[in-house]
Amino acid sequence: MTVLLAGRRILVVEDEALIAMSIEDALVEAGGEVIGPITGVQRALETLQTERVDAVVLDMNLNGTSAKPVAEVASQRAIPFLVLSGYGAQAITELPGNAPVLSKPFDPAELVEVVRKLLG
Numbered sequence: 001m002t003v004l005l006a007g008r009r010i011l012v013v014e015d016e017a018l019i020a021m022s023i024e025d026a027l028v029e030a031g032g033e034v035i036g037p038i039t040g041v042q043r044a045l046e047t048l049q050t051e052r053v054d055a056v057v058l059d060m061n062l063n064g065t066s067a068k069p070v071a072e073v074a075s076q077r078a079i080p081f082l083v084l085s086g087y088g089a090q091a092i093t094e095l096p097g098n099a100p101v102l103s104k105p106f107d108p109a110e111l112v113e114v115v116r117k118l119l120g
Helices: 017-029 041-050 068-076 108-119
Strands: 009-013 033-038 055-059 081-085 101-103
Touching: 009 017, 009 041, 017 033, 017 055, 017 108, 033 041, 041 068, 055 068, 055 108, 068 081, 081 108, 101 108
Parallel strands: 009 033, 009 055, 055 081, 081 101
Antiparallel strands: none
């Protein structure tokens, strides 16, 4: 097991079970601790308030609802996040901060590398 993300708590906000499992597998294999996966905006917002979160992997479309409020709260709290999109980077507009966007399907190694870079 690699330890690229050792001790880091990553909130996974994703409503598609197979994708969420793939994200979780990649992050755990890299030594990260996954919070979630969480499938709804309200629960994600509550988690950001109650848990120590080092980074967020965020699907911007959760069951047809925009996850922009989650991005806004993460940005306000200086929690780095990356966006996963099935629609490509051009479909993501007006996000706070300078979040990287990965298109679905994603390469698990690339996901881990982007999270590692976010965490410095």
